Amino acid sequence: MFDKILIANRGEIALRILRACKELGISTVAVHSTADADAMHVRLADESVCIGPPPSKDSYLNIPALLAACEITGADAVHPGYGFLSENARFAEILSDHNLHFIGPKAEHIRLMGDKIEAKKTAKRLGIPVVPGSDGAVTPDQDAMVIAKKIGFPVLVKAAAGGGGRGMKVAHTEADLQLALTTAANEAKSAFGDASVYLEKYLQKPRHIEIQVLGDGRGGAIHLGERDCSLQRRHQKVWEEGPSPVLDAAARAKIGNTVGKAMQELKYIGVGTVEFLYEDGEFYFIEMNTRIQVEHPVTEMITGIDLVLEQIRIAAGGDLPTTQDAVVINGHSIECRVNAENPVSFRPSPGKILQYHPPGGLGVRIDSAVYQGYVIPPYYDSLVGKLIVHGKTRVECLMRLRRALDEMVVDGIETTLPLFRALVREPAIIDGDYHIHWLEQYLVGQKAD
Template sequence: MTQYQPIKRLLVANRGEIAVRIIQTARRLGIHTIALYSDADASAMHVRQADEAWHLGPAPARESYLDTDKVLRIAQQANADAIHPGYGFLSENSDFANACAGQGLRFIGPSGAAILAMGDKSGAKTLMEAAGVPVLPGYHGADQRPDTLRHQASLVGFPLLIKAASGGGGKGMRRVEQIDEFDAALAAVKREALAAFGDDRVLLERYLPRARHVEVQIFADTLGHAIYLGDRDCSLQRRHQKVIEEAPAPNIAPALRRAMGEAAVAAARAIDYVGAGTIEFLLCGDEFFFMEMNTRLQVEHPVTEAVTGQDLVAWQLAVAEGQPLPLTQEEVVLRGHGVEARLYAEDVEAGFLPASGPIHWLHWPQGVRIDTGVSAGDAVSPYYDPMIAKLIAHGQSRAEAFARLADALAALSLGPLVHNGPLLLRLCQEPDVLTMAHHTQWPIPTEPLAIPDLAWPLATLWLASRTGPSPWQQAPGFRLGPDLSLTAAVRIGEETRVLTLIGRTGLLTWQGQEYPYELHADHLRLLRSGRWLRCPVTPAADGAWVLQLEGRRIPFATDDHRHQHHDDHQAPGSQGASAPMHGLVVALLVEAGQSVSRGQPLLVMEAMKMEHQVRAEQDGVIAELLCQVGQQISQGASLVRFQDAAREGAEPASTEQESA
């Protein structure tokens, strides 16, 4: 029987929102918290909230958060008696877990042996087959020769997935539709897997085109108890990365739900698992198949907390102290529905390019849980995952939970950093999502949204306010009539409208409705449907402005300023390719003197854990490669120069993420 050993000093070997999440629970339990930080995180929220903080090293993760020797040395110097790795970084590093045990430090997670067993996806499938857990047909053998893999692919059949054997988080994964695509996809997976996990072994799986991604939260203690705490549906994905998660998984019969939960517990018992873990299944009709096990706390754990009323980090700490699980299986009760949206710094309309930069304003909505590692005045670093926050809503029903999340996303005000908030709001209102008609390959809509109609009068008010204390006073470019009307030509994007507004200071009439409003130095406030909307406005080039409304960035100007809006990564008049983000060059696909055509891939960059292809946007001949493999590149740096770079009007290269 394990002896109870209280944790007194906890080192959190992570950063961002998960580090803050762990620190908050630990401090509530009276545990002294120790943070780690890189040069880029010296003033980060997790550093500010911890009881003490230690410097790790330079910004790149390999030189700081992934440096196990530094982490363990600091743990000893800080007299820590336990280390919580969060998720990502060292959380599924079996060598690190073993090293912690070797130094007398409690690793908040399973044993190194359990991590190793499930971290190898090929070996994990073999273990699951032996434990009677359904496994997807495929190949997960030791022979990794390209010819062998190609032959096995033909036996599995197409379409199929090539997956990194040590992968996770959607990295190192490609869908292949036919045999002549296999070699290129295999090379891409191996390259990405080696860079991300230090292991280029792969496995092959039958591809299920309309499957749901359903996962089961399990917990086991050192006393032999193992239970499951419901399930989650994570089918809303982009490039195999989760976007919105919910619990419990909708539209599942009780018998099937119980069968998945019992299979998940059987999987955990097969490797003598201890702590929090997640068993991921693909669900097709009434059949489910084991995909993988995540031997750590999941990003989406808050939705399980929402419906169980439990603190899973507190459970992790209790298990590490040798305590029994707080509940038996019979005592687990699910109440209502939880849904979580992942707010990322990324430009959806530019192909989901990751973004980085400062956050000048940030106002979180009320009525939902916010898990974040940033506040106004902080910045999203180009060195790490671009997650800004997670917004978690709970309701008595699924419809109520989604409605609350949608209200929160509509009220979110964050900038000037570009983010995916508008897409998340759109997903919360999509009929296919609300009726649970989506699946893992459901195409997430990315085409530009229509400009909110309210943007036009707000832009007009703002432009008028720039010329005097009240937009209802006479100003150049605006006409004030006897009926207190305001007329102006306003340009939003490529469209110009001549608007006539009626009202008075503090009250706007638009399309038959009255809206109280306030004008401030850097934002507008408008009362709509009983709720004040805060709409920041920031200056842009050529006298134009950018309005933040319903999570969208809307450029506008008077018609006198024919403002042409471009994505930050474009450079009209240049011919070649420049870096659209900070990143690492991982592959050069062309050479000097080579002729290329529009749309042809030029090189591959890795940024924020994802690969991005840089493509030519015009025909031409490569004059010079201005970068090399392994080089860290700053945003805007020139990558490739064409021979006729001086030609007027040439278009830049485009960038897109590699699609599975």
């Protein structure tokens, strides 16, 4: 097992990693920018190191500063959390070159899945169903038009190195394609330094369903069921739940076993999430995230498996925590991402939290690093915390969520709590009858009212 882990992140995920380390008896090092000097994980860690000013490029993305922090503190492993350097293959290689353990997948798998075109080719080779589309990058010429016509409009133009909805445009007709290609390529170049784009069939009303996997790097891998992440705004997840309201046991087992076998063949190590669009009973691979996910608590609540703890254990050479046959999905869980944003315009609302009261009770969990008097800085994402609830059934889970949302108090800043209080009472949400475009359509209707 590792002696000391440096947590190369901030906010709630840094605190989440710190808690897992404490339960394993591992010493922790918190790194922070000057803006995060008063952060909760900094206060609770065994040691802390300031690695730079607020801009991420000068602190949390500053690899030399992180290496220096490891050397100063004697850390022998680094946990990247999510975001920042968590899916940076070069970072994993640099750590290895300095005899430091990267708590995550092999660099080759990070690089492979980070290239959306190669990831799709690999998925296809491993027997995972994929969305119909181009075999590789396309250029804004007749070649793209030929492929688009073959796929059938509407088509989705996507950045090969993309994520988070950047470099993604829909072309509903032939006339739309040229502009979509150019705009997506420009966005991709700006965001990722790579203008390559490819085409996929644009599905009309799909669900977004992801399969959680855990591999030991030696050919052993299991899946831990699915999460339904279909409530999204601008391709950003807002509400996640598991199991999905639209999958039965047979569909769950079929796609789960397909993904599990693929991870075994890949000899994947650590946690990962294979993401799909699901429409008319068919799954279509879209990407794989080679890191812990923001919504991982949903899986933890329904399986009883601590994903972050197991991620650390396996990185240190441990075995899988259980066999596939022993994985049991227990009840239902929902997570709401409470952000420091206006609930209508989604304008960021950084500032000081004057009052904070997290809800409690059976089956209620809060993953947050804020406290009364904490100042949410304007430099990073706007996540205040994640409210996760669990119930024996989806109905019980929804009622518990409604109660918890009504209890939660975050004053001094605007938050998205009012949005969730409305959503949990919407008939379509109660019935589980929604898709990836539902929330944006709902929000348009709310503004019209």
